[in-house]
Amino acid sequence: xSDLRDLYQEVILEHSKAPRNYRAQPAANHKAEGFNPLCGDxxxxxxxxxxxxxxxxxxxxxxxxxxxxxxxxxxxxxxxKSAAExxxxxxxxxxxxxxHAHSNGDAELGKLAVFSGVxxxxxxxxxxxxxxxxxxxxIEGKQEAISTE
Amino acid sequence: MSIAVKSISSAGFDIERxxxxxxxxxxxxxxxPLVYLDNAATTxxxxxxxxxxxxxxxxxxxxxxxxxxxxxxxxxxxxxxxRKTAQKFLNAADLKEIVFVRGTTEGINLVAQSYGHANVRAxxxxxxxxxxxxxxIVPWQFLSxxxxxxxxxxxxxxxxELDLDAFAKLLGPKTKLVAVTHVSNSLGxxxxxxxxxxxxxxxxxxxxxxxxxxxxxxxxxxxxxGCDFYTFSGHKIYGPTGIGVxxxxxxxxxxxxxxxxxxxxxxxxxxEKTIYNRLPYKFEAGTPDIAGVIGLGAALDYVTSLxxxxxxxxxxxxxxxxxxxxxxxxxxxxxxxxxxxxxVLSFTLGDIHPHDIGTILDQGGIxxxxxxxxSQPVMQHFGVESTARASLGLYNxxxxxxxxxxxxxxxREVFA
Numbered sequence: 001x002s003d004l005r006d007l008y009q010e011v012i013l014e015h016s017k018a019p020r021n022y023r024a025q026p027a028a029n030h031k032a033e034g035f036n037p038l039c040g041d042x043x044x045x046x047x048x049x050x051x052x053x054x055x056x057x058x059x060x061x062x063x064x065x066x067x068x069x070x071x072x073x074x075x076x077x078x079x080x081k082s083a084a085e086x087x088x089x090x091x092x093x094x095x096x097x098x099x100h101a102h103s104n105g106d107a108e109l110g111k112l113a114v115f116s117g118v119x120x121x122x123x124x125x126x127x128x129x130x131x132x133x134x135x136x137x138x139i140e141g142k143q144e145a146i147s148t149e
Numbered sequence: 150m151s152i153a154v155k156s157i158s159s160a161g162f163d164i165e166r167x168x169x170x171x172x173x174x175x176x177x178x179x180x181x182p183l184v185y186l187d188n189a190a191t192t193x194x195x196x197x198x199x200x201x202x203x204x205x206x207x208x209x210x211x212x213x214x215x216x217x218x219x220x221x222x223x224x225x226x227x228x229x230x231x232r233k234t235a236q237k238f239l240n241a242a243d244l245k246e247i248v249f250v251r252g253t254t255e256g257i258n259l260v261a262q263s264y265g266h267a268n269v270r271a272x273x274x275x276x277x278x279x280x281x282x283x284x285x286i287v288p289w290q291f292l293s294x295x296x297x298x299x300x301x302x303x304x305x306x307x308x309x310e311l312d313l314d315a316f317a318k319l320l321g322p323k324t325k326l327v328a329v330t331h332v333s334n335s336l337g338x339x340x341x342x343x344x345x346x347x348x349x350x351x352x353x354x355x356x357x358x359x360x361x362x363x364x365x366x367x368x369x370x371x372x373x374x375g376c377d378f379y380t381f382s383g384h385k386i387y388g389p390t391g392i393g394v395x396x397x398x399x400x401x402x403x404x405x406x407x408x409x410x411x412x413x414x415x416x417x418x419x420x421e422k423t424i425y426n427r428l429p430y431k432f433e434a435g436t437p438d439i440a441g442v443i444g445l446g447a448a449l450d451y452v453t454s455l456x457x458x459x460x461x462x463x464x465x466x467x468x469x470x471x472x473x474x475x476x477x478x479x480x481x482x483x484x485x486x487x488x489x490x491x492x493v494l495s496f497t498l499g500d501i502h503p504h505d506i507g508t509i510l511d512q513g514g515i516x517x518x519x520x521x522x523x524s525q526p527v528m529q530h531f532g533v534e535s536t537a538r539a540s541l542g543l544y545n546x547x548x549x550x551x552x553x554x555x556x557x558x559x560x561r562e563v564f565a
Binding site for chain 1: 501502503504505508509512519520521525528534535563564
């Protein structure tokens with residue numbers, strides 16, 4: 001089952017077991033909730049924006065290994081970036097997990113490239129992107145909880 | 150010879166021959182033999198059902214109850230013939246007590262809208278249970294909200310069985326309807342319907358039974374159960390999607406207003422006054438799913454030809470085998486351990502998310518359902534967001550259970 005190892009790479013399993021930046025931020029000035037109603041996964045993303053920069057980002061919630069690892073690694077990847085840079089990175093990441101990656105996107109993705117195996121599992125794309133959609137909603141200051149459906 | 154005899158004696162039917170009746174089961178998925186264990190979501194279709202639908206479209210297709218021509222007469226005969234088949238299948242007292250609907254969900258909505266609107270007033274109460282599928286919760290919420298009535302929920306215990314004492318306390322003069330599932334889709338619990346009906350009737354309330362997960366696993370006799378409404382879906386009993394049956398006692402159906410307006414449900418229409426058709430047509434507005442009804446008839450015939458008691462006995466044996474197999478795997482927690490159970494093995498595996506279990510099993514060609522199974526209150530009761538659910542049909546084997554158990558071990562390895 002080599003393709004399973006493509007999906008469940010060590011880095012992904014490790015992040016799912018010990019997610020980074022897994023905490024609430026009571027003082028965050030941006031916050032959004034994301035749900036996947038099909039499997040019950042839900043995450044809250046907290047952002048402290050300073051001007052246009054993501055000064056601090058964290059998350060909490062429950063989900064599968066893919067969604068949790070994706071949220072964890074997302075927080076590491078966008079911390080310190082501008083809102084526009086984070087949006088751009090989501091686009092590149094989305095292309096990666098849906099199998100539309102450009103060869104020059106790799107450098108920008110860094111560690112996030114471990115999610116390339118998701119493109120072989122279309123049913124799991126929503127898991128990998130749930131936290132990112134929630135991040136987008138938090139940056140844009142949307143009030144309503146977002147949903148993958 | 151001895152092997153064949155053995156498989157016949159344990160199943161009451163030849164399991165290999167039965168499997169050969171289902172074309173879809175012969176395929177490989179991801180290079181592995183398909184192990185289909187998602188029967189509570191929908192069942193596979195035997196050749197007899199597929200052929201009946203093709204034959205109808207190839208040779209009989211026509212509208213029913215309308216034409217004077219040959220094909221329409223043929224189609225009407227076949228369509229009405231299935232009503233007789235369904236009547237016999239449920240042992241309903243009268244043919245007009247069988248209403249064709251889109252499925253269990255529509256059956257429940259029909260009763261909520263029609264019976265509910267005519268009988269439920271502000272301050273009245275509707276009693277359901279904690280183990281209901283969302284389709285036996287939400288229609289009653291619509292009705293309660295609209296009428297200012299109250300929805301009362303009978304709790305379950307930690308085995309997933311209905312707490313009958315607590316249920317009894319909810320019944321009273323305000324109870325206008327009790328709605329309960331026959332078999333829980335997420336736990337497999339078989340409810341004691343006869344007892345529930347007696348208790349509800351003593352309080353003066355009729356009972357609707359959601360039979361979506363029951364008719365394919367056990368003999369259902371609506372007169373023996375004494376229930377007032379019983380509804381099920383064709384696609385969960387090896388028939389097509391989009392068709393189902395609502396049984397209702399004629400005395401109740403007669404007094405109920407129509408659910409939808411349209412053709413076929415009327416006797417005569419003028420702009421001043423419409424006279425509704427007689428039962429059951431009053432509840433069958435518009436051109437029905439004729440091919441679906443014919444496919445359903447073939448499915449009920451198929452199940453009857455194998456013998457529902459034989460199916461029940463065989464599935465009980467495989468369920469027992471599966472229960473033992475799963476319970477011997479470390480970290481497996483079975484959700485739903487009622488004494489009376491059918492078909493369902495709902496479980497969690499340590500803190501591994503069911504979605505991840507589902508993906509890894511799928512790589513082994515094994516189809517299960519993961520998620521909340523449209524029973525979020527049940528998930529809340531057991532303190533989980535979701536479970537992995539293997540659900541059995543008449544064609545599943547102990548060999549497939551072994552494949553399931555092996556794949557669960559594989560999940561543990563990936564996440565070790």
